Amino acid sequence: MKTITILGSTGSIGTQALDVAALYPQRFRVHAISAGRNIKLLAEQARRFKPKKVAIANPDLYNGLKTELAGINTEIMAGDESILELASLDNNDVVLNSLVGFAGLGPTLAVLRSGKRLALANKESLVAGGHLAMPLATDSNAEIIPVDSEHSAIFQCLQGQDNSALDQIILTASGGPFFGRSSDQLVAVRPEDALKHPNWQMGAKITIDSATMMNKGLEVIEAYWLFGLSYDKIKVVVHRESIIHSLIEYKDGAVLAQLGAPDMRVPIQYSLTYPERLQGLAPRVNWEQLAELHFNRPDVDAFPCLQLAYQAGRVGGSMPAVMNAANEVAVELFLAGVVGFLDIPRIIDAVMNKHKVVKSPGLEELVAIDATSREMARKCAVTKG
16 A cells, blocks of 8 residues: 655646546555645545645635535645645655646655655656756655656666666657647647647646647756756657657667557556556557557757757756746746747747856755746746847
8 A cells, every 4th residue: 555645636647646546545545635726626536535634735725625625534734835744744655746837846855855756747846956856866765756758658668778778868749739830820829729739638838838849848858857868868759649658779779669548647657556567547559550650850940949948958057947937937928818829939038048047056046046037037028028
């Protein structure tokens, strides 16, 4: 029996993680869950799984959650500090961090500090604070099991292999809903268009990131920290079918890949059961009907966010955190209809160009840099400069 805590239980990853937990009640006990604002679904999950602790990040919603859970024997908590407390619980066996954005960094560090297994679905933790997280994991002997389908694929391919012979990583990208379009054809793109991902059912922010290819850029930086290769050895290829989730290539030319249906319950379950593999919920690929697999070079002219991420990663220090903050704001403004689709990379580039890099920022410095970068992104959105 593993005791699991799910941070962000009402999101796409969190709800699917609870599906996995429900499949094996004799193996998983849901000890604590958290959400940002969705008290209705959080309360529904609490009534079903009966966790010991439930937290809502927005303290203004505490009373509403308390009303929803009247008569339920669970401790109700609120505020950002409550999320950190859940991440640090002594009786956690696995903490799944599926929070969205920079907000996940503090909880990631808290899990690693406790020495427990971190099932990591919050890639921004490593994008902004990989230089803090990875040494902390080493010092505390904490496990980081990636949940992103691409990084899980690489992690799976590396099992039992001579990792010193690894030559390069190839991250696959679906290309999103606008694959093949030119910049001119992206000018009038609306949020509802960008949210129509062809292969995956995901939250709004990550779906927009997929449409701009920033999601793949964030994954490049995450791979840099997880697998220890230089950016020149981390490649991206567009694979429209999303059947191959990523590949690794060894020095002798051998290539290993992890394939399967595009269903996040596979990497979620593996992060919870590793090193075991159990019967899962994902559909199977019909190999007899799968006629073709296609691969294309990313179009960095139409989708410059990927190159901005490589640039930020190579600069290092505080620059990836700045890029991430600017992206979060730009995506938020795009979803609100304030800026256009092509304004997203413009805003990110402008904020990055205005930033003076801090070589090795601590957590408090990163929090301040994140706040400053967000303010700058909003100004760039208004001034278009």
